[in-house]
Amino acid sequence: MLSARERSAWARIGASAFALAFALTLACGDDGGGTETDAGTGGASDSAGTGETGDPGPWSSLDERPCPPDSPLDAANFGVPFFLTHCTGCHSSTIATEDRQGAPANVNFDNVDEIVAQADRVWARSADQNETMPPINSVSAAERAMLGEWLACGAPLKAE
Ligand code: HEC
Numbered sequence: 183m184l185s186a187r188e189r190s191a192w193a194r195i196g197a198s199a200f201a202l203a204f205a206l207t208l209a210c211g212d213d214g215g216g217t218e219t220d221a222g223t224g225g226a227s228d229s230a231g232t233g234e235t236g237d238p239g240p241w242s243s244l245d246e247r248p249c250p251p252d253s254p255l256d257a258a259n260f261g262v263p264f265f266l267t268h269c270t271g272c273h274s275s276t277i278a279t280e281d282r283q284g285a286p287a288n289v290n291f292d293n294v295d296e297i298v299a300q301a302d303r304v305w306a307r308s309a310d311q312n313e314t315m316p317p318i319n320s321v322s323a324a325e326r327a328m329l330g331e332w333l334a335c336g337a338p339l340k341a342e
Contacts, residue, residue, distance in 0.1 A: 241330075244305035249335035256341040257294050261332050265291045268308075268321055283317075294337055301333050309333055
């Protein structure tokens, strides 16, 4: 079952190919450094994890993981730079088979659609308390909490 926020995220994804291309360009341009700072100062560290939902976790699935109200996280300030930094070195259709380090051929994160389509598995491997992706842990607990939050909020392209 999709929440209203998830449905609207889907709608935006469908209508916003240009916005995503722009987000990707942004992320490549500054290597994600500046945008992570923006997300941090935007209140992510306050709202990630416990948030104002009164449900501190740990959660056993993405369905249980709450989306804190007023989450500042979106594709441009968090999602795209996160995946470019931590995941697409192996999980991208642009990576040659011999360079994927064993990442399954059908698990790619080339765009937000693909992330949303695999959100349950992404959460179970990489978000909140889950630490089995990437295989060598390069992701801080704060970033994993932000990933959980962004996914739970429907992986919005643009924060509301
Ligand atoms: C160094 C290469 C590498 C990186 C970087 C990497 N992965 Fe993987 N990934 C793999 C390999 C190898 C497998 C297959 C083995 C396994 O499932 O543990 C895999 C499998 C997966 C799967 C499919 C298995 C399942 O549980 O459904 C998902 C989802 C996944 N990775 C998500 C991610 C996410 C999200 C990131 C970034 C936070 C990431 N991976 C970063 C190599 C990588």
